[in-house]
Amino acid sequence: MIVHRAVLAALTIVAAVSGACGRRDPVAPPAFAPPRLIVLITIDTLRADRLGAYGSRAGLTPNLDRFAETAVRFTSAVTQVPLTLPAHATILTGLYPQHHGIRTNDGFTLASVPTLAEALHAHGYATGGFVGGFPLRASSGLSRGFDRYDDDFLKRSTAVERRADDVVAAAAGWIGDHASQPVFAWLHLFDPHSPYTPPEPFATTYAKAPYDGEVAYTDAAIGRLFDRLSGAGLASAAAVFIVADHGESLGEHGERTHGTFLYDATVHVPMLVRVPSVPARVVDAPVEAADLAPTIAELAGTTLRSVDGHSLLPLVAHGGGDPDRPAYAESYYQNVLLGWSPLRAVRTRTWKFIEAPRPELYDLQNDPAERTNRVNDRGTLAAGLQRALPPMDDGRPATTAPAGGDAAERLRGLGYVGGATTPTARSRAVDPKDRVEVWAALEDGIDRIERDPAAARSFFARALELDPSNGLAMKYLGDISFRAGQLDRARDEYRRALAAGFTHPDVFVNLASIAERQGRSGEARDALSQVVKAAPGDADAWNRLGLLEARHNQVEAARAAFTRAIAAAPDRAEPYYNLAIIERRSGNETAAAGHLRQAIERNPSYPEAHYELATGYLAAGDPERALTDYRAALAARPAYAEALFGAARAELDLHRTADARRDYEAFVRIAPPEYARQAAAAREMIKRLQNR
Numbered sequence: 001m002i003v004h005r006a007v008l009a010a011l012t013i014v015a016a017v018s019g020a021c022g023r024r025d026p027v028a029p030p031a032f033a034p035p036r037l038i039v040l041i042t043i044d045t046l047r048a049d050r051l052g053a054y055g056s057r058a059g060l061t062p063n064l065d066r067f068a069e070t071a072v073r074f075t076s077a078v079t080q081v082p083l084t085l086p087a088h089a090t091i092l093t094g095l096y097p098q099h100h101g102i103r104t105n106d107g108f109t110l111a112s113v114p115t116l117a118e119a120l121h122a123h124g125y126a127t128g129g130f131v132g133g134f135p136l137r138a139s140s141g142l143s144r145g146f147d148r149y150d151d152d153f154l155k156r157s158t159a160v161e162r163r164a165d166d167v168v169a170a171a172a173g174w175i176g177d178h179a180s181q182p183v184f185a186w187l188h189l190f191d192p193h194s195p196y197t198p199p200e201p202f203a204t205t206y207a208k209a210p211y212d213g214e215v216a217y218t219d220a221a222i223g224r225l226f227d228r229l230s231g232a233g234l235a236s237a238a239a240v241f242i243v244a245d246h247g248e249s250l251g252e253h254g255e256r257t258h259g260t261f262l263y264d265a266t267v268h269v270p271m272l273v274r275v276p277s278v279p280a281r282v283v284d285a286p287v288e289a290a291d292l293a294p295t296i297a298e299l300a301g302t303t304l305r306s307v308d309g310h311s312l313l314p315l316v317a318h319g320g321g322d323p324d325r326p327a328y329a330e331s332y333y334q335n336v337l338l339g340w341s342p343l344r345a346v347r348t349r350t351w352k353f354i355e356a357p358r359p360e361l362y363d364l365q366n367d368p369a370e371r372t373n374r375v376n377d378r379g380t381l382a383a384g385l386q387r388a389l390p391p392m393d394d395g396r397p398a399t400t401a402p403a404g405g406d407a408a409e410r411l412r413g414l415g416y417v418g419g420a421t422t423p424t425a426r427s428r429a430v431d432p433k434d435r436v437e438v439w440a441a442l443e444d445g446i447d448r449i450e451r452d453p454a455a456a457r458s459f460f461a462r463a464l465e466l467d468p469s470n471g472l473a474m475k476y477l478g479d480i481s482f483r484a485g486q487l488d489r490a491r492d493e494y495r496r497a498l499a500a501g502f503t504h505p506d507v508f509v510n511l512a513s514i515a516e517r518q519g520r521s522g523e524a525r526d527a528l529s530q531v532v533k534a535a536p537g538d539a540d541a542w543n544r545l546g547l548l549e550a551r552h553n554q555v556e557a558a559r560a561a562f563t564r565a566i567a568a569a570p571d572r573a574e575p576y577y578n579l580a581i582i583e584r585r586s587g588n589e590t591a592a593a594g595h596l597r598q599a600i601e602r603n604p605s606y607p608e609a610h611y612e613l614a615t616g617y618l619a620a621g622d623p624e625r626a627l628t629d630y631r632a633a634l635a636a637r638p639a640y641a642e643a644l645f646g647a648a649r650a651e652l653d654l655h656r657t658a659d660a661r662r663d664y665e666a667f668v669r670i671a672p673p674e675y676a677r678q679a680a681a682a683r684e685m686i687k688r689l690q691n692r
């Protein structure tokens, strides 16, 4: 005993001495100096196996591979959801979806939970988020805590994504502007997400594998970011975190893109972490996307209250970790959309269990493609893994409101489907993997709905043949009929979709439009009221309701609806314009002018708003200001007949007869037939001006 104690004492002394020499005691918690710059790069839709650092020989990612040589490389990292918005919500909060509240890309907003950006901001960091794709729009709630949240490109109402180089340029500029304080910058690079359209030279080089081309382009853009940080002297002191939000199936297991299944093609993600003065290493223990927020918070010297993830700093510093840690993944995409069963999985380094009506177990070491379901011969193991799943939240996830109108269009452009089906016991018993053909037919239909509606129709009909109660297929058939002007048919198809339990704001909006065109304004009002009742934040629906009321001279109701539209989306210009027209009609000219100016503030090249404002000035005897706004309207839309006529009138008042004559002549040239009377008056005026 005495000898033993002496050995212990000697060891203690050795440890103390080595500590004094600066070597780290391997059991002490790591101590890092908070970096002045923390960069988080999330690469959308990047399969781990496309990186050289994760075994690819295709040479797509030289910059990431060079970075990986200096970083901690996690070989068993798992995203919690293979969908962009919920995955990022997890990355930026450290919470599982049931705690941050976002289950799919549409219809959910971030719950009032603490975010990483808030914690870092409170801790003195400048916080900037630079996103590349529409699913991460600020209205999702992810912008909370960011001093600067750059989704500005989405102001163009048809924009869905921007190139990695644009994100890099915006972020690098902002980082440079804030170098005097600690900085946290998050870059979201969306390019590998479908549609696969890499720029040149990648489009040509990877003509046969455009997804790979997007990956190679994104890697090149990351190289340019590293160059800029190095050039600014910021690279060596920066902590850099790189992760994919999910992968891409590319047809594996019958899945074209991502979101439905929990196989490794989409849930196993690359994760690389470089912390200054920490040597490169490889960590094989399972880790989660949810670990990133607590890791970054701890590195910065702060903490996040209540997270589902664990700080990775001990693994970053010392390696190791628990090889049997059950990493979690889920998909509620088909559950929300079609009422089918959700899928939930746990993945250790060697096994994956998927909870489903027909559960699955895969031996990842010997069957990495997950082809042989071992659940029957390894029942005990499967049951043990199932017990490691977090408790299931009861019932259906609380959707807020799926996007309607142009937001729905933009999501569809990225291959995402919106809407929700009320699940029944029968629908919940449906295993998504038993409906692969149904989903494939739906995806094929959605893919063709713009360019080949007839082909799309036959795909949706095929989906209905396989799954007769599929409300989503019925809704899309309704959309095709609606766009073709087959209103009765569209109405029937939409009503069948609703009867099947499927709801989507566009169904009600289009039913309202059909009812109004067919002269049933009460029915139209009812349909729009359903949308705003279900989704009080749907500015587009409020705006439409206001227009309907305005057409029927319901001034009070129209005013109320436009006011709600403004409250729901204060950045949008049209509801201000519509409210202005209502006020002008009611004789409130001052209010009208004020709202027109508010519309123009939000959209400086809004031709109708400039035109209406000018008309107000002209009526008030101020031709000078009127002319300025007529010119602004014409700058935005050169062939704006009414604005030309108005400008000529203002010029007459200002005795600028040559200008007036020129504008009357231009008006006569382009005036549509309904302005025959004005055209005659203009000709008369031109004659008179000639005789002067």
Ligand SMILES: [Zn+2]
Pocket: 044, 045, 083, 084, 085, 193, 245, 246
């Ligand atoms: Zn994504």
